[in-house]
Amino acid sequence: MSVYDPKAVVRDGYDAVSYRYRGDQEDDTCRVYIEWLAELESRIPDGSSVLDLGCGCGVPVSQRLAMRHRVTGVDISPVQIERARGNVPSAEFQCADMTQVDFEAESFHAIVAFYSIIHVPVEEQFALLEKVESWLKPDGCLMATLGMRDETVEMEDWLGGGAKMYWSEADETTYLQWLARLGLEVVFKRFVPEGDTGHTLVLARK
Numbered sequence: 001m002s003v004y005d006p007k008a009v010v011r012d013g014y015d016a017v018s019y020r021y022r023g024d025q026e027d028d029t030c031r032v033y034i035e036w037l038a039e040l041e042s043r044i045p046d047g048s049s050v051l052d053l054g055c056g057c058g059v060p061v062s063q064r065l066a067m068r069h070r071v072t073g074v075d076i077s078p079v080q081i082e083r084a085r086g087n088v089p090s091a092e093f094q095c096a097d098m099t100q101v102d103f104e105a106e107s108f109h110a111i112v113a114f115y116s117i118i119h120v121p122v123e124e125q126f127a128l129l130e131k132v133e134s135w136l137k138p139d140g141c142l143m144a145t146l147g148m149r150d151e152t153v154e155m156e157d158w159l160g161g162g163a164k165m166y167w168s169e170a171d172e173t174t175y176l177q178w179l180a181r182l183g184l185e186v187v188f189k190r191f192v193p194e195g196d197t198g199h200t201l202v203l204a205r206k
């Protein structure tokens with residue numbers, strides 16, 4: 001009997017839809033990230049160490065950050081990581097489950113996680129955020145798109161590429177409670193609409 005493995009679904013799904021999700025060149029879908037990164041980068045010095053969790057193919061986030069900072073990217077999908085290495089040669093990339101990687105305490109001035117923590121089973125997300133908090137330097141920033149409503153969703157054919165996909169979210173209040181428990185102060189939170197729902201963009205400081 002095979003056991004359902006949501007992380008394998010996500011890994012294989014992004015391997016399959018990597019190019020459908022984003023090309024190697026920036027396009028209109030990248031504009032919003034550029035605004036977000038400007039807000040983050042105004043709070044960290046040049047040459048900062050930045051971790052991009054669920055970095056995808058590296059475009060645009062790792063690539064933009066690597067223009068001024070030392071970037072480490074982590075992604076569970078081998079195809080995404082291979083592309084990221086090609087797109088952002090100056091950054092370091094690890095192909096790994098972000099809940100399984102480890103870094104020394106206080107390694108990073110900033111950690112970004114755009115649309116990626118929401119692919120981790122929700123019961124693992126608080127422990128992941130605990131690690132994230134420990135990896136941040138004092139005053140370090142976390143910028144992440146988190147969930148809005150308590151739901152776990154599976155899709156059979158995402159982006160028309162025949163790929164299965166899996167998402168898992170807590171509601172916004174729970175995420176804010178978790179950040180408060182970890183001593184991460186929310187600098188701002190913003191609703192980012194998508195279809196009939198959306199995500200919460202959070203910038204939090206240790």
Ligand SMILES: C[S@@+](CC[C@H](N)C(=O)[O-])C[C@H]1O[C@@H](n2cnc3c(N)ncnc32)[C@H](O)[C@@H]1O
Binds near residue numbers: 097099113
């Ligand atoms: C929606 S894409 C976002 C990519 C990029 N952050 C962006 O916003 O352009 C989500 C990425 O998170 C990665 N991901 C999902 N679950 C992960 C996990 N447990 N560990 C590492 N990466 C993961 C996926 O492989 C995928 O590349």
